[in-house]
Amino acid sequence: MRSLKNIWTLTIKELRSLFGDTVLFLMIGVVFSVTIYTVAVGINTEVRNAPIGIIDSDRTALTRQIQEALQQPYFIPPVDVKREEVDELMDKGELIFVLDFPPGFERDVLAGRKPQAQLLIDATTMTQAGVGQIYIAQIFNEQISSFLKQGDPPLIAKPVLNMVYNPNADSYWYTPVMEVSNMITLLALGLSGAAVIRERERGTIEHLLVMPVNATEIVMSKILANGMVILVASMLSMVFMVQYFLGIPINGSLVLFGIGVAVYLFSISALGIMLSTIAPTMPQFALLMLPVLVVSLLLSGSIAPRSNMPEMVQLLSEYWPTTQFIAFGQNVLFRNAGLDIVWPELLAMTGIGGLFLIFALIRFKAMLEQLG
Structure with a gap:
């Protein structure tokens, strides 16, 4: 005591x-x-207001649809850029992503040729770059499937996610x-x-x-x-x-x-x-x-x-x-x-x-x- x-x-x-x-x-x-x-x-570790530029050499309905799907709050509305401006804009930090559509992109998609679009990323912004490229890839694939009117293949078992805490992650x-x-x-x-x-x-x-x-x-x-x-x-x-x-x-x-x-x-x-x-x-x-x-x-x-x-x-x-x-x-x-x-x-x-x-x-x- x-x-x-x-x-x-x-x-x-x-x-x-x-x-x-x-x-x-x-x-x-x-x-x-x-x-x-x-x-x-x-x-925060989410993508918020990431600046993205578009080089659209195709200028078709499909490329416009993909651009319109890149919406806030994840991305700032995309801006058209010229190919010779890309390096300077990314070096200044004004752009994190640049999506480059080649000529004939929509035509090749409709023909089933699987064309490739180039995505340039400023990897010095590690979090935005890592998560943002996943977002863009998902949006890219979803819009192409929607354009072709190809829904998800039928599933025998459909997963249902129920997040108990922090549902929006x-x-x-x-x-x-x-x-x-x-x-x-x-x-x-x-x-x-x-x-x-x-x-x-x-x-x-x-x-x-x-x-x-x-x-x-x-x-x-x-x-x-x-x-x-x-x-x-x-x-x-x-x-x-x-x-x-x-x-x-x-x-x-x-x-x-x-x-x-x-x-x-x-x-x-x-x-x-x-x-x-x-x-x-x-x-x-x-x-x-x-x-x-x-x-x-x-x-x-x-x-x-x-x-x-x-x-x-x-x-x-x-x-x-x-x-x-x-x-x-x-x-x-x-x-x-x-x-x-x-x-x-x-x-x-x-x-x-x-x-x-x-x-x-x-x-x-x-x-x-x-x-x-």
Whole structure:
């Protein structure tokens, strides 16, 4: 009971320190509001308003029909371009796609000769180029079949797709939720580590050395205080920013997600404290934290599917806390998974957090011995 009382007293001290830092408090608010909104409206993986040019050397009903099918919001209304202008327009970024119809295109289609039309793509716009060429190919084939009045061949079994969540496959429903998870990782690493370095730089760590508290109580209080602030801020962001302001539906239980956030904060905050005992100053801690943060997010599956990564990378990052947390969040929020499904991720995060805490305590005690 005495140890719990010491942890609670130190936690109150940490909370007062956090709330007394106006700039830091505002930064937490901006991270979970402005950043989430910016990512939601500014980043998407769909084709939107892609500029496309047409070189129509055939000028027949079929080529006009294909042009008219390239509609907004996927494409800006196609513009006629001359062949000698194509390189310059694509180099300037004014066109991403150029569709070139050869002479006699409609005649050859009607004769069954399977003519070829050329599609030029500016591949420097990777997302638009990759997805856009699929859209154009589908529109191209559909319009030719419609022109020839050749419907789809009869199917013995007709597939019926029923998308339970995000029926339009819109990345707008995905990116803000994952950005909240990314910001939790950023703040948990940064605030927990900064709490230790701030004590050392201000000289208040010596005050703790003469108090009847031990290293475990000091570390746990910093994890608890910073974790409470981030947990409350992230859940408020999910409810008010993601659900109500952005209008993104949450398919699963926010209570279960909050439990997972609390477990993850314990794990990643312990890692932040361990890193802070290695770096003696705040700039060095920032340089040490940055590669850990970037690699963790890149390999977690929140930015790119882990199935696209090499098998060795998947194996090495499988039981990293960020990877487990992203899998947990996606299962709960997108697939409405229950505790009976996501308990392995919670157990993995708890186990990894325990290991991080042990290493953090060993390093923290060594640091106190050097100072004392």
